[in-house]
Amino acid sequence: MPQPCNVVIFGASGDLTYRKLIPALYNIAADGDLPAALSVVGFARREKSDDSFRAELKEAVGKHSRQGLNEELWESFSERLFYHRSEFGDLDGYKKLAERLDQLDAERNTGGNRLFYLSVAPSEFGGILEKLAEVGLNKARDGAWSRVIVEKPFGSDLPSAQELNTIVDTVFQEQDTYRIDHFLGKETAQNIMVLRFANSIFEPIWNSRYIDHVQITASEPLGVEARGPYYESSGALRDMVQNHLLQLLCLVAMEPPTDLKADSVRDEKVKVVRALRPMSPEEVGENVVRGQYAAGAINGKEVIAYRAEDRVSRESMTETYVALKVHVDNWRWADVPFYVRVGKRLPKGGTEIAVQFKNAPSVLFNKDAAAVGPNVLVIRIQPDEGISLRIQAKRPGAALRVEPVKMDFHYGTSFGKASPEAYERLLLDAMSGDATLFARRDEVEGAWRFIDRIEEAWHKNETPPPLCEYEAGSWGPTEADDLLARDGRAWRRM
Amino acid sequence: MPDSLDTSALGMPVELGQIGRDLKKLWDRDAGATTRASLINFAVHCEGSGTMSANTELIMELTREHACRAILICCEPTAPEARVRAWINAHCHLSRAGAKQICCEQISFLFEGDTQNRIANIVFSNLDSDLPLHLWWQGVFPDPIDEELWARVDRLIFDSQAWTSPRPQFTRLKDSLTHANSRLTLCDLNWTRSLHLRQALAQMFDHPENLDVLANLQTITIAHAPEYRSTAILLTGWFAAQLGLEFTRADGTGFIFQNAVGGDTRIAIKLEAGRSISRCELASDRGGVQMQRDAAGDFFRVEVRLPGDRTYHHLLPAGSNSTSSLLLEEIGGGGQHRVYLKALAAAEPLL
Secondary structure, X not given: OOOOEEEEEEOOOOHHHHHHHHHHHHHHHHOOOOOOOEEEEEEEOOOOOHHHHHHHHHHHHXXXXXXXXXXXXXXXXXXXXXXXXXXXXXXXXXXXXXXXHHHHHHHHOOOOOEEEEEXXXXXXXXXXXXXXXXXXXXXXXXXXXXXXXXXXXOOOOHHHHHHHHHHHHHHOOHHHEEEEOHHHHOHHHHHHHHHHHXXXXXXXXXXXXXXXXXXXXXXXXXXXXXXXXXXXXXXXXXXXXXXXXXXXXHHHHOOOOOOOOHHHHXXXXXXXXXXXXXXXXHXXXXXXXXXXXXXXXXXXXXXXXXXXXXXXXXXXXXXXXXXXXEEEOOOOOOOOEEEEEEEEOOOOOEEEEEEEEOOOOOOHHHOOOOOOOOOEEEEEEEOOOEEEEEEEEEOOOOOOOEEEEEXXXXXXXXXXXXXXXXXXXXXXXXXXXXXXXEEOHHHHHHHHHHHHXXXXXXXXXXXXXXXXXXXXXXXXXXXXXXXXXXXXXXXXXX | OOOOOOOHHHOEEEOHHHHHHHHHHHHHHOEOOEEEOOOEEEEEEEEOHHHHHHHHHHHHXXXXXXXXXXXXXXXXXXXXXXXXXXXEEEEEEEOOOOOOEEEEEEEEEEEEOOOHHHHHHHXXXXXXXXXXXXXXXXOOOOOOOOHHHHOOOOEEXXXXXXXXXXXXXXXXXXXXXXXXXXXOEEEEHHHHOOHHXXXXXHHHOOXXXXXXXHHOEEEEEEEEOOOOHHHHHHHHHHHHHHHOOEEEEEEOOEEEEEOOOOOEEEEEEEEOOOOOXXXXXXXXXOEEEEEEEOOOOOEEEEEEEEOOOEEEEEEEEOOOOOHHHHHHHHHHHOOOOHHHHHHHHHHHHHO
16 A cells, blocks of 8 residues: 655656656545645756746646546645755755755655655666765654665666666665666556466467467657757667566566565566576677668658657667567576567557467467468557457358458456556555565666677677667668568568 | 549548547447457559449459458559548448358558658558458459568458459569568469369369369360460460379460370460350360350359260359459469469460
């Protein structure tokens, strides 16, 4: 159960607060799940009053809340919103914050519980945490708690992640540190474990004996928009694969945990990360394709090349697409490749996991292997969350003709109620002290260890693999198709 | 392009980036009363906005038997303004059980001006995932073809009968497909057109006694309507491929092949008024088979002549030559069309 607390958002004038965090808290309130004793303090540099902050947030909730805006509810909810102006490095600002939180504890009976949300650039983490420690806000009073939520990117490589972790660990205990990966808050991501471990039909065939390969795709038609400078320093591999996609891979590949406690689940995920087969520079050349979008068309409109985007180098070597063939070296997944791809300016937006089973034996209906396709279980993370299973069926008629058909489950139509936004679930979990859906230090560092070898092969190698160009609006570079074609496989059609 | 384009049959105009959302609204609105069904993505590529209504009618007819997501792609390259417009529509039919309507969705695109390079992206972004993609390409193929699009097509439907110069079209098709690394199945409606005739002919030789006619085959005569020479040529290719005939030469009256026993077999192609293929005769010194499409066109009247003045008559269905029937036949029939590829290879020197 979420407990009464004061939520402090650092970087409260940023986009995330307006588009995700406050609408999420509002929706939790609309669902009746927000603790009655809860206040939110926005901490940022810009000059604002509580009233002007609330007015801006009202507009944002009207735009971004999945339940729309109810005036009466907003009146009640907005009374819990406050704004605290301060520089991140100004100790005096933190002292005043501590006083204000004490005052809110007294006024609103929030019990001394504090949840600090760092919605700021990683370069600000150290300074903010240091100041929180200096004024003692990292230490909870008896019977209360003090937790910190850290937004991605959590480092840009293993050394920087370790450094950040060390900074966080000196101020907060690991059990009070919540590294957020919003993909894990999505209903379908949570449903992966339910699908696997609450149904008896899947787990017996969830292994190399029956599964041919797994494809994980995150595609979007958008370009870098206004994020050019950030993207230039990260690229698709760091921005998406290191966190979101490896997290999904872990959920698909992990062993059943002994129970559903946060550490039991995270222990199993860490084992997967450790089992990822590291790649040598040569193997990176063979198993990883990086690409960058050229000019093209999306939804009938001409779009510019990545290198022509605002605040992007005209000679940029940043990848906007990456496809990898990954092996998980354990008993369950021996010789089962995981093909992972992510890209911008692709035809369709969506994140999906496709588990492709081995072909039926080449007898009876499957004598002609090309005529009968494999069974494919697709887990749609977003949009249109759901699960589909492709099976073969006989077409009615005298002739024996086998055709693929799709059994489809949609969250939206099956349960009627709209799925909560990922941030709603994650904020509730953090208030409840459940870290299952948050990344642990060893997970994050293990993922960076794997990713760094690829980055090094690209950027610290005398003969780096090429950066392939693909037309915006296409399904990525042809080299990515070749990556699977070499194994006699193809990317599934989304 | 005429300003007065009648788009009423195409349904509701939608923004290109919002098609998925608007389709969802369409289904949410009728939830409970209808069931959306789809087994394939059926894309239709046509030229000229004036063909959109007729194609929509065809699609509607098709969806009665084949649940699909239909994607109509119409190009109007001479339009002054470069733009792409879209509409969504649903074709609903009462299910056999009668309780619910089974509905298929149609997304229509009109590519005006110089916008044809956007086709692949728009098709990809509107496919029903994990379902096969059938592309019906009306008219002649572009040069070069869009490799990205074709590399993702499972079945390419076309009608070689409509081509005025079939040989360069087939050559372009084969070369392009090799280059595009495509494994699609070629579905030539011109081949489907002769399906019933081929089936009827083959059926005549199910009886072992009749096989002697084939073993000593001397002449085959195929009579075709004026616009159906290519249908007759494909049929000739079928005979050659299935009977192991080697093309040696052509003369004024037909094609000469060397048969399996080293003799000559002549296949004569004759122009006659009537249906696409109105008559087909096989003759040998051991008898013959004559197939004649009856006046109404619905049946083949078949006569089998065997030694000893024995004659047998049969009446077999001839099928329909309408485009919708051919499409229904093609989509319902499926298969890899390996015999077609063999027939095409044998027919190529004759084109």
